[in-house]
Amino acid sequence: MSSVLSPGTEARMQVPLLDLKAQYRALKSELLPVMEAVLESQQLINGPAVKEFEQAVAKYSGVACGIGVSSGTDALLCALMALNIAPGDEVITTPFTFFATAGSISRLGAKPVFVDIDPRTYNIDPAQVAAAITPRTRAIMPVHLFGQVADMDQIMALANARSLPVIEDACQSIGATFKGRRAGAMGTVGCFSFFPSKNLGGAGDGGMIVTDDKALGERMNLLRGHGAKPKYYHKIIGGNFRLDTLQAAYLLVKLKHLESWSERRRQNAARYDALLRGCSEVTTPYIAPSNISIYNQYVIRTPRRDELRSFLTDQGIGTEIYYPLCLHEQECFADLGCTKGQFPHAEKAAAETVALPIYPELTEQQIAYVAGKVHAFHQ
Ligand SMILES: Cc1ncc(COP(=O)(O)O)c(C=O)c1O
Numbered sequence: 062m063s064s065v066l067s068p069g070t071e072a073r074m075q076v077p078l079l080d081l082k083a084q085y086r087a088l089k090s091e092l093l094p095v096m097e098a099v100l101e102s103q104q105l106i107n108g109p110a111v112k113e114f115e116q117a118v119a120k121y122s123g124v125a126c127g128i129g130v131s132s133g134t135d136a137l138l139c140a141l142m143a144l145n146i147a148p149g150d151e152v153i154t155t156p157f158t159f160f161a162t163a164g165s166i167s168r169l170g171a172k173p174v175f176v177d178i179d180p181r182t183y184n185i186d187p188a189q190v191a192a193a194i195t196p197r198t199r200a201i202m203p204v205h206l207f208g209q210v211a212d213m214d215q216i217m218a219l220a221n222a223r224s225l226p227v228i229e230d231a232c233q234s235i236g237a238t239f240k241g242r243r244a245g246a247m248g249t250v251g252c253f254s255f256f257p258s259k260n261l262g263g264a265g266d267g268g269m270i271v272t273d274d275k276a277l278g279e280r281m282n283l284l285r286g287h288g289a290k291p292k293y294y295h296k297i298i299g300g301n302f303r304l305d306t307l308q309a310a311y312l313l314v315k316l317k318h319l320e321s322w323s324e325r326r327r328q329n330a331a332r333y334d335a336l337l338r339g340c341s342e343v344t345t346p347y348i349a350p351s352n353i354s355i356y357n358q359y360v361i362r363t364p365r366r367d368e369l370r371s372f373l374t375d376q377g378i379g380t381e382i383y384y385p386l387c388l389h390e391q392e393c394f395a396d397l398g399c400t401k402g403q404f405p406h407a408e409k410a411a412a413e414t415v416a417l418p419i420y421p422e423l424t425e426q427q428i429a430y431v432a433g434k435v436h437a438f439h440q
Pocket of ligand 1: 132133134135158159161162204230232233253254255256266267268
């Protein structure tokens with residue numbers, strides 16, 4: 062057991078929010094030959110690694126099809142296009158998420174209909190979803206925030222009763238489970254992001270859509286290549302949403318390590334939970350009993366969030382606020398007519414939460430240092 066210094070007595074350390082170089086250094090000898098092989102082949106678009114990676118992610122998630130795409134944003138957009146979401150349609154989602162969730166709905170001329178979150182999990186509240194369904198509702202888009210799956214039993218029950226498709230925004234949650242089922246595998250489609258800071262991070266942008274519906278999978282496959290089949294004969298209007306062969310090859314190597322990285326994140330979270338237990342002003346993450354989180358983020362809540370954050374910055378500790386302004390309050394969504402105070406749980410979360418470093422390569426000493434400084438601030 063390594064020595065864990067008591068709070069307040071540690072020597073100054075640097076603890077970044079994320080250390081991508083540490084992971085790269087550990088995998089460099091595996092990654093570089095694979096990347097070189099793709100470059101030597103010059104099959105840079107639709108090379109064999111793309112199909113291989115799609116099959117690997119589909120298998121890992123427990124679904125029939127995987128469709129590699131250019132980003133998590135394009136995964137959401139392509140899924141909505143495949144489901145024929147169009148102007149005048151309403152899609153129910155959460156205001157406490159990354160912009161792309163609602164942005165992809167608006168880009169198709171449809172209306173994001175925001176509903177409040179469960180203040181404990183920060184995920185969409187199914188009771189609020191039920192209350193927001195109208196004759197114009199065409200889909201439900203829950204987000205599995207910070208690595209924890211939303212209550213998919215309740216969401217699917219609501220959707221199935223009205224034959225509504227469900228698009229899981231699982232961009233932060235690949236590998237997380239709800240009652241033993243993987244994120245992305247419970248709705249009509251699931252969308253993943255391989256943005257470098259995700260648990261499965263690429264060497265740039267990338268994403269994937271997973272589904273058990275083979276016909277829908279084929280439609281998304283067409284859409285990501287301008288709807289062409291065969292080449293230059295366009296059946297439907299799509300876009301260029303392809304995943305590069307280089308990204309697929311890089312991610313195939315990393316996928317083998319995903320489970321152990323997510324396990325390390327869970328261990329780190331358990332350490333923080335234990336070390337922060339006595340800090341009465343701080344609320345540590347709540348993981349519902351039906352869930353196994355992948356802790357893409359470890360988000361704590363405290364009323365003096367902004368002061369804590371600047372204190373931690375001064376102590377060499379990286380933090381981030383996901384997200385400081387809810388989507389219904391964003392300037393670009395002013396025309397939706399939402400008001401401040403409309404989604405109190407989401408707004409309170411935006412004001413009180415902050416993410417601490419949780420990446421797999423963190424040391425026990427670093428975790429003890431961060432927890433010690435959180436205690437020191439609250440003394
Ligand atoms: C919840 C959520 N949705 C969508 C996205 C968009 O993914 P990308 O950045 O790969 O486009 C992200 C990632 O940043 C995300 O966290």
